[in-house]
Amino acid sequence: MTGHSLYNLKSLTQEELENLFASYRMPAYRVRQLVHWMYEKRAASLDEITEFSKAFRQELGAVAYISNLQIVSTRNSSDGTTKFLLQLDDGQRIESVLIPDDERLTLCISSQVGCRMGCKFCLTASVGFKRGLLAHEIVDQVITVARYIEPDRRLTNVVLMGMGEPLDNFDEVVRALWRLTTDMGISKRHITLSTCGIVPHMLQLYRQGPEVNLAVSLNATTDRSRSSIMPINNKYGIQELLRACRLIPMSPRQRITFEYVLLRGVNDSMDDAKRLCSLLKGIQAKVNLIPFNEYDGAPFKRPDDGSVFRFQELLTNRQIITFIRKSKGADILAACGQLKYQDTSTLHDVHY
Template identity: 40%
Template sequence: MQNILDYSLDELKQWMILNDESGFRAKQTYNWLYKKAWDFNEMKNLNNSTISKLNANFYVGIPKIIDKYLSKDGTIKYLLAYSDGNIVECVVMKYEYGNSICVSTQVGCRMGCKFCASTLEGRIRDLTAGEILSQILVAENDIEERISNIVLMGSGEPLDNYDNVIKFINLVNSPDGLNIGQRHITLSTCGIVPKIYELADLRYQITLAISLHSVEDIRRQSIMPIANKYSIEEILNACKYYYECTKRRITFEYALVKDVNDSDEDALMLCKLLKDILCHVNLIPINEIKEKSFKKSNNKSVERFLNIIKNNGIEATVRREMGSDINAACGQLRRSYIETQRYE
């Protein structure tokens, strides 16, 4: 049995034709799926032959909501269970300009970043394109509103699941599906350099966000193991190539950790690193994790760091904390849930 959400419309048309059905049946089926009809027997304009073949060959891989948390600021966090029992998280954030969703691309993560809860138990498996897509379908169905912006910044490293992530982008961008424009999609990566070049060559109009978090290779290596493989210089060169190919401004994410990377000298070095790149710096006061010793920078340090960057002519903002009262940072709720299950 295959997850029908992994199929593009063209792929489903080809399947229909190979199975003695009209290609038009694919369009009808697709319409039902995106109208949130996830039982083939409910697709009333399909004939019995088509429904029978769909039931025999496909399932609709919609995860079950096993927990839902609503923040006082309107942020909603979901714990979702797939049919194999694996659990992921996604977060819906409500803004004046529309609803955004932060989706997971893997069950767990193997990148090992020291301030992220997603990595604590490593990577379990990749999510397929349809499984990533299903997080949006579930959330839209639950809030009964359209989601217009996507951030690939939940559990997992998107470029470590490159093929499925690219197919996901194509699926959500399709006018036959959710029809979410590429400029409304942000992909966040810790810096897998060869995949940044591959992504650049596609000329997609998505926003590339780089999790930088340090201005020196040695310190970056201490908090982000990927830095042992790719240097900051290699990442920045890949970013420059990405801009040359796409003309899209790069976002650099910088998680501020007290007494680790939040000094005035760090801010000035960051400005020097980024002076030749059209970019935006997104400063992120970290969410503290009980298993780790890192502490959040105080407000005064964050404000001073921000001002230094802006005074050097680089656009920068401090990420607005959303869902802090529901542990909305990557991996926190999933880990809490798994620990609870262990002791029940």
């Protein structure tokens, strides 16, 4: 019997699980055990749940299963980055990227298959949009990769910066965030959600979801320039976006990360750097400058190192914490904004 005609235990609510278990005269603590095994012990099948009797595992297995993502392939980059090509139940494929950095081991996960935001510097836009991921498919990326690397290594951070715009898949992403922070025990301070700026959902996220870190893909300092590279700006302009950032509840030490992809001759002038400082006034901000990763046929160029450093220096001199992000995994096209069809079913992107 295939999994498709069975209940996927990871997609059921707590109440649905309790009702299902009650139908086998199983008390609520058995559901807690199931949740513990699925998310903390990362069980890939009911057979692994040795706390359940063999008879119950068989009975439950006749109507339900534990979902998994299939690892189609992995590719290692010389800088330690690993790209996982993962297959969903319906055959669609997504990618997650494992990024080691000093003490941290970060997993960059996808929230949609494709994306409909159409940012000009991001090749996902040309692939189009297939569908949003379900909450368990978002969480399963973390479980699948964790199973693969444990016990030698442990994930420390999760970033929603892979394929897709997380806030364009709001309900499922919020469900997944709760799952990650409660049942999987990942601290909300170790999770970052990156958005191109769907303003109403940014505020809603902090009303309905755990208070994870926010990264905003800004990339320009005037509406004209931002709209020319990010169509979402026609709907929510820079001032509206920054107003929302000012309303987000934050602890004194917390900061919103502003991602700024430097495109030569488009947004990398000293006037841009000055305007960026004015725009960020009064926001607990830090800035990640990401020199554009050129690829064959790319419509933009990477600025030279000198202008990247001058841009950073101007921001730093005005007390804005600014990092230059090296794009890791460039040799396997796992770096920010790089997406590739390696064959008709293999695609990758990283959301800025």
